[in-house]
Amino acid sequence: MDTAALPTQALARELIARRSITPDDAGCQALLAERLAPLGFQCETLVVNGVTNLWARRGTARPLVCFAGHTDVVPTGPVAAWQSDPFVPTLRDGCLYGRGAADMKSSLAAFVIAIEAFLAAHPGAPGSIALIITSDEEGPSVDGTAKIVERLAAAGETIDYCVVGEPSSVENLGDMIKNGRRGTLSGTLTVIGVQGHIAYPHLARNPIHLARAGHRRTGGTRSGTRATSTFRRPPGSAPTSTPEPAPTT
Numbered sequence: 180m181d182t183a184a185l186p187t188q189a190l191a192r193e194l195i196a197r198r199s200i201t202p203d204d205a206g207c208q209a210l211l212a213e214r215l216a217p218l219g220f221q222c223e224t225l226v227v228n229g230v231t232n233l234w235a236r237r238g239t240a241r242p243l244v245c246f247a248g249h250t251d252v253v254p255t256g257p258v259a260a261w262q263s264d265p266f267v268p269t270l271r272d273g274c275l276y277g278r279g280a281a282d283m284k285s286s287l288a289a290f291v292i293a294i295e296a297f298l299a300a301h302p303g304a305p306g307s308i309a310l311i312i313t314s315d316e317e318g319p320s321v322d323g324t325a326k327i328v329e330r331l332a333a334a335g336e337t338i339d340y341c342v343v344g345e346p347s348s349v350e351n352l353g354d355m356i357k358n359g360r361r362g363t364l365s366g367t368l369t370v371i372g373v374q375g376h377i378a379y380p381h382l383a384r385n386p387i388h389l390a391r392a393g394h395r396r397t398g399g400t401r402s403g404t405r406a407t408s409t410f411r412r413p414p415g416s417a418p419t420s421t422p423e424p425a426p427t428t
């Protein structure tokens with residue numbers, strides 16, 4: 180493993196060892212705050228209905244660059260089906276195994292190590308840095324990031340740039356970066372048909388058939404992927420950016 184990755188791996192291991200199954204944070208955020216406070220971060224913990232959230236900010240100037248992520252992990256399923264204990268971080272064949280190694284405790288570790296390295300190299304950098312971390316991303320997700328964002332909005336705080344640490348690589352680290360993410364539209368669709376006799380189907384209007392047509396018009400099950408803008412770059416090339424493709428209808 181790349182030696183530059185070792186501090187990140189060490190912190191990721193500490194996080195993976197904490198059994199933070201949604202909505203339990205299991206001390207992960209306290210560990211992050213412990214690392215961030217000496218760097219000048221003001222760390223606020225907001226507990227809502229058993230969900231633990233961390234808002235940490237260093238500085239007050241704009242622009243504000245924010246890192247967003249979650250400390251919770253989904254349940255492990257049968258532990259016997261794992262090759263190693265999911266809460267004992269284990270290195271095998273150059274890969275780190277454990278619940279949350281991919282989604283997304285390694286990302287949280289990378290946030291902290293990148294911030295430490297950046298501030299060591301640029302102690303007087305303009306602007307400010309923040310983190311929004313929740314313990315309820317894998318669950319209902321109503322008392323987590325949304326609550327912090329509501330508070331920020333009420334205080335008139337605006338985030339200029341945000342990096343979300345969700346894993347998006349396909350084969351190699353950094354081979355895919357997603358610019359934005361799908362949204363959700365919820366609603367109630369009422370489809371009114373016309374009753375008829377089975378012998379005269381042409382005189383009836385089957386609401387199931389009509390609903391199918393409506394489903395197609397709203398994009399059906401593909402709407403999520405349509406709204407996701409992704410790009411892949413060849414290994415070794417510099418990160419770049421592509422404009423959001425025009426939505427198809």
Ligand SMILES: [Zn+2]
Nearest residue numbers: 282283316345
């Ligand atoms: Zn995730």
